[in-house]
Amino acid sequence: MQAGSKYEPVIGLEVHVQLLTATKIFCGCSTQFGSPPNTNVCPVCLGLPGALPVLNKQVVEFAVLAAMALNCRINETSIFARKNYFYPDLPKGYQISQYDKPLAEHGYIDIETAAGGAKRIGITRLHLEEDAGKSLHEGFHDSGERSYIDLNRSGTPLVEIVSEPDLRSPEEAFEYLTRLKEIILYTGVSDCNMEEGSLRCDANVSIRPRGQKEFGTKTEIKNVNSFRFVRQALEYEIERQIEVVEEGGRITQETRLYNSAEGRTYGMRSKEHAHDYRYFPEPDLLPLVVDSQWQQKIKANLPELPEARRSRMVNEYGITMQDAGVLTATRSLADQFEEAARAAKNPKKVANLVQSELMGRLKAQNLGIEQSPISMKGVAFSADLVESGAISGKMLKDLYDLAFERNQDFPVVYEKEKPQQISDDATIEKMIDEVIAASPKQLEQYRAGKTTIIGFFVGQVMKASKGQANPEKVNELLKKKLG
């Protein structure tokens, strides 16, 4: 580990994100995941001779939206290019991608560092390309001798997002990926489902002696299928490179695969260079022009992004940045929360209940927020009840427990379990008299003009009635008594 401090890792990430369009990028075939093999195909995505690509407009709009969310500059004109290589899952023998004139460039994502500060990670480029098919090496009776091919994925629209080599630790890479995914999810252009391959990540990593300007020789770790594994693979690879260098060896530029079961990377092949692909402009497609008018139209669909939303929510609801972080984890959760909070008497109380009562119970039962029996509206409803004194904090906890036990929303449980209300004037008046008699100091303050202290009296009466007194009645009668 001592050697580790002598060297500085340099990491850059290439992320492929599948766009959530109904059809493929250059043909009308469905992009539906999980269809029977080779059913969503046509002459275009099968690469049959003479078939011509037609660009899907929605793909362009989704990609531009993603680029804008990542603070990229949109190039008004970008060029599709052929990337030539042979692989069984690539029927045309080339992939249509973008090369020297990508759709967008010069973006960034701000990440939080371990020290608590912010760091800006540059995004070199975002370009459009088509996905390849899938070779199936497992699951058939003769998988020992044969591989099968499913071309449903061939021609699925992707954006590739390439970062600058600005990341200096596996932790920063993890943070960058988390933020990137969050932003893309907010734009709604991808579901970022890693199990289904909608988000894939390759990591370039090298090491250099601290203080040295030049980069070391990098290796590329391919297709790691979770952010946690990306972090682990980088940790392993950095240690491996340090060992090689410390022993007087040299790093070979190569592509490596991460084996998550063994926690190590393996050399796969020497890394390709750009010239290996013999890029040239795609002759079957015109330059892509996204003029400023079209850009403005797309920009109108840009939602408020998570970082801005967190800051606003902190100001608007008086919650902490940490609370805001939890509540903005997905756009739909944030929407639900805000809708509920705006309707509630005390938005801060709603945020508190989510944090203190809801999250803990969800965690204990291993449930995601979207599986919560209590909706955000339910939380807001319960907050109002506590706020008005209709139920005590203890009662609220019991009702939350019941809601989780029965898998029912809070209002349903409350209707069934709510305490018998006392609305009878004489009984309430008697309780009020007792409370006033027991609180001479507060009475004095009230009479001296501090009328806000009425809240204290309401609370005391509600407590005395074990939450059963009708709060409106209590308010009304108290005002009369106090004069």
Ligand SMILES: [Zn+2]
């Ligand atoms: Zn097709």
